[in-house]
Amino acid sequence: MPAKAGIQVCAEAPTPGPGGRSLTIFSRLMLSYLALLLMATGVSTYSILQLGQMQGITRSIIQFDTRLLDLHKNMADALLSASRYEKNIAVLWDPELYRSFLVAREDFAKYLDEAMLLAEPGEMHDTLRRLEEHHRSYQSLFAEEVSLLEAGKPLPEDHDGRDKEQALDQALADLTHLRSMIQQDTFRKVRELDEAGVRAQTVAVVITAAAFLIGLLLSGIITRSIISPLSRMRKKTVEIASGSFEPDLDLPSPPEIGALARAFNTMCTRLKEVDRMKSDFFSLMSHELRTPLTSIREGTSLFLEGKGGEVTEKQRKLLTIMSEESDRLIRLVNSLLDLSRLEAGMVPFHFSEGDLPPLISRTLDELMPLAESRNITIVREIGEVPALPMDTERIRQVLRNLLGNALKFTPPGGTVRVAVQRTDDGIRLSVADTGPGIPRELLAGIFEKFRQAAPAHSLQLQGTGLGLAIARHIVQAHGGKIWAESEAGRGSTFICVLPF
Secondary structure, eight states, X not given: OHHHHHHHHHHOOOOOOGGGGSOOHHHHHHHHHHHHHXXXXXHHHHHHHHHHHHHHHHXXXXXXXXXXXXXXXXXXXXXXXXXXHHHHHHHSOOHHHHHHHHHHHHHHHHHHHHHHHHSOTTHHHHHHHHHHHHHHHHHHHHHHHHHHHHTTOOOXXXXXXXXXXXXXXXXXXXHHHHHHHHHHHHHHHHHHHHHHHHHHHHHHXXXXXXXXXXXXXXXXXXXXXXXXXXXXXXXXXXXXXXTOOOOOOOOOSSHHHHHHHHHHHHHHHHHHHHHHHHHHHXXXXXXXXXXXXXXXXXXXXXXXXXXTSOOOHHHHHHHHHHHHHHHHHHHHHHHHHHHHHHHHTOOOOOOEEEOHHHHHHHHXXXXXXXXXXXXXXXXXXXXXXXXXXXXXXHHHHHHHHHHHHHHHHSOTTOEEEEEEEEOSSSEEEXXXXXXXXXXXXXXXXXXXXXXXXXXXXXGGGOOOSOHHHHHHHHHXXXXXXXXXXXXTTSOEEEEEEEOO
């Protein structure tokens, strides 16, 4: 039957539960990676846009502002050159100088036209228009003088050239104002460039920090969503290893772990059924065995008493062995029955207020002959403790198991120490021996049925492996707890705490 149940557990496919609509582990990881990728893409996109803006400002400075400054310088040079030629011509007419003047005038006009094409509509463009008008006025006034000089006529006596000088000064003032505006525009663009860089740096830092924090948050959430159910499954595994087969593992998400949890529950159901079948089998067999074993023991006793005729010495030895083995088997059957009834919750407990020290003393008195025969010293450290509600017979059964084990595994000449004291949790009973101890890897399972930790060379000391399992059930029924502390080669201490 167990093998068949095991096959069913492996073959059964978990049915999808409510968690089937949840995101799988792969989907969660992909979504987190996608979120991080989108944030990284956002940072990159913003950085590219800011770099494009900064590049546009830099190109504007290079293509327009720098060129306008060059044109301003060329116009100023051309205008000053024309002014020098004009003054020399006014003193002494020279056609060569006049041709040089005309070249300077054409250069000025060419540079001015290019500047007007580059200048944006607004104050700079208006300034260039005024510069053009003042330059045209200056040229027209000088052209009147040239026409007189070319005809060989003297200039009028009332002609002082103030209008021409005023037009030239205004043109030069326009050039100065133009240079100031170009510089201001350049400074403004440099500030915009600096602000764009600072803004891009700030936003990049903020988005990077936010992406880092969000990444940590997503990683924590996803990791917790995976680790938390796995931790619960690990705890459930420990419970299964300790003999608890309740199918109460509810892990709807993630779906993969939810399916595994349902498989766990199915396995627990099968294991619980197998465990129940085993307990029923032991209980049934115990009932069936106790009657014939009792008959065998009683029949053996009758033969030993001579009821069946005279018994030889050899027959007496054989009958004695049969009687002892019958007693041992009856004790085993009784232990199996007790454990089966305890596991099924069919043992009635009769609680009443009682003192623990007298029970310990009576149990020690019962076992004293065994201790004396093996030269084992029993040390009692029993303090003042209050009465507690307990089933006296069941607690004595626990004491017999703990003290009997201590005496059984303590070598001749050893010591068994029994201590009772009051603690915050209840009354603490400890039984310590100087036996071979229990290996660490066996310590956790010694309270399971059919588990023993006797040395391999001490087969004569081994019992049924049921005493500690029965003791655990009785202590737990009293609301207490029981455990063992031991190291191989350094003895063992069994501790029981009962609430009062």
